[in-house]
Amino acid sequence: MIVKFLEKIFLRNPKRNIPKGNNIICPANGKIVRILDTSKNIRLRKGLLGHVTLLTKDIAKKCVVICIMMNIHNIHVQRSPISGKIIDQKYSKGKFMNVVNGAEKLEWLENEQNSMTIFNKKNSLKIKVVQVAGAFAKKIKSYVKTNQDIKKGEDIGHITFGSQVTVIIPKDKIRLNVKLNQIVKDGETILGEIK
Secondary structure, three states: OHHHHHHHHHOOOOOOOOOOOOEEEOOOOEEEEEEEEOOOOOOOOHHHHHHHHHHHOOOOOOEEEEEEEEOOOOOOEEEOOOOEEEEEEEEEOOEOOOOOOOOOOOHHHHEOEEEEEEEEOOOOEEEEEEEEOOOOOOOEEEOOOOOOEEOOOOEEEEEOOOEEEEEEEEHHHEEEOOOOOOEEOOOOOEEEEEO
């Protein structure tokens, strides 16, 4: 009974009005806790800087990294920010540090995570969505497979309990439309317009 109640809360998936147009939508429901521009001088401890480089190197030399924190009240299903093809997917074991307290310091980079790289042929755009497990969120689920075609706004996975989703976008491909501490809605908030 308790399990069914928890599933009802954490796996709820309301219908969203997916915005039309040449844009990148938010994959997660929550709050933007960090926007990182990798073209600027990033001061992080050595190990964390290596994690940032590893996450972004297959996307572009200069990236915008948007971190969205989800609390237990948010929708925990993730959606594809663009239409395209899943060209890569990687699951990494890691720690279960608090993604809320460690968000600004990027300590979540050492947590368990699953990354999905999506390629949009029309715009020659490659972006990455990273599902990050938190202190209590120890269940990451992907709904997609490599080489699968997906549409913007389509469900791509979920994370149980409070957690974080990070989006990595080439800096020269986006006109950013969001700011730090903004509350965002999965499938509806536009992160930015595609250049």
